[in-house]
Amino acid sequence: MRPEYLLSLRQGLDGMPDGVCYSKENGEFVFLNKTMKKIMRAAFDSGVNDAMVFEKLDYIGLNSGCRIEKNGGGVLLILQDGSAWNIKTGKITADGVVYNECIAYNVTEPYGKSLELKKRNAHLTAVNEKIREYSKEMDSMIRDRELLDAKIRIHDDVGRALLSLRSYLYRQDKDRESLVKLWRMTISMLRRETVADVSDDRMEALSEAARAVDVTLHYDGEIPNDRLIKEISASAIRECLTNTVKHAGGNNVYISTSLKNGEFAIKIKNDGRKPDKPIEETGGLHTLRRSVERYGGKMTVAWKRGFELTVILQIS
Numbered sequence: 001m002r003p004e005y006l007l008s009l010r011q012g013l014d015g016m017p018d019g020v021c022y023s024k025e026n027g028e029f030v031f032l033n034k035t036m037k038k039i040m041r042a043a044f045d046s047g048v049n050d051a052m053v054f055e056k057l058d059y060i061g062l063n064s065g066c067r068i069e070k071n072g073g074g075v076l077l078i079l080q081d082g083s084a085w086n087i088k089t090g091k092i093t094a095d096g097v098v099y100n101e102c103i104a105y106n107v108t109e110p111y112g113k114s115l116e117l118k119k120r121n122a123h124l125t126a127v128n129e130k131i132r133e134y135s136k137e138m139d140s141m142i143r144d145r146e147l148l149d150a151k152i153r154i155h156d157d158v159g160r161a162l163l164s165l166r167s168y169l170y171r172q173d174k175d176r177e178s179l180v181k182l183w184r185m186t187i188s189m190l191r192r193e194t195v196a197d198v199s200d201d202r203m204e205a206l207s208e209a210a211r212a213v214d215v216t217l218h219y220d221g222e223i224p225n226d227r228l229i230k231e232i233s234a235s236a237i238r239e240c241l242t243n244t245v246k247h248a249g250g251n252n253v254y255i256s257t258s259l260k261n262g263e264f265a266i267k268i269k270n271d272g273r274k275p276d277k278p279i280e281e282t283g284g285l286h287t288l289r290r291s292v293e294r295y296g297g298k299m300t301v302a303w304k305r306g307f308e309l310t311v312i313l314q315i316s
Helices: 003-014 034-043 051-056 108-171 176-193 202-212 227-248 283-294
Strands: 019-024 029-032 067-071 074-078 084-094 097-106 216-220 252-260 263-270 298-302 308-314
Touching: 019 034, 029 034, 034 097, 084 108, 202 216, 202 227, 227 252, 227 263, 227 283, 227 308, 283 298, 283 308
Parallel strands: 216 252
Antiparallel strands: 019 029, 019 097, 067 074, 074 084, 084 097, 252 263, 263 308, 298 308
């Protein structure tokens, strides 16, 4: 190669932002550009005179504040100033002579971004863990609240049954058969409440309660195998069953369900007497609405053409 071409090549390599080094097989330097000299001064003692040092990074000591990291097939050299260099080594042959080649690519910017990404991922992992813990606490709080609501509802039901019994015993101004149905319903609910938490089949429990008070449940459609939907559906059916026995005097409860566009809807009616005024949502209905709306659902109660309860929930 003509001297002027060789000079131009050296000047070009010297001006590169990446480090370039060529040496003989014994480690003697043939060419070392300015960037590579800077890297070597920062990473090693000033007396380094063996280009093979980059192939021995795992075994030699680095200056204080410098470290290495594995990077696929190469090595990542981190200097004290925070700059990152991806070291690649190999061999080339020129004019029948084999030379060692070492290139140090400046990867400071992508390396910094990867560190930031790792920090963000660690932060997101911590946040997700807190969210999972919060969700567990919320589930526990919701279960406790639902248990309290159930106890309040049982207390109200028993209270009404006792008042009805007292009125009957003192004045006998109530239908005895209706009173018997009311007490059978109350006792059945009390018995089922004690095992509700250990039984997964709440629908069967409702069927047993209905049979105990001579009411038939008619299903049109299916209820998805989803814990939340099953629990709220069971609560809705139970409230309508209670309404049928205590207020409407019916013998049949009709339950229709549908699933469309990610929404589950359950509509419940009975064959009892039509209400003569809007339904006051107290006791069980009030508790049911709170449960439905707590999970982002909707609930409506119609009365003009007969009692009709509708609950709409999103499928998760």
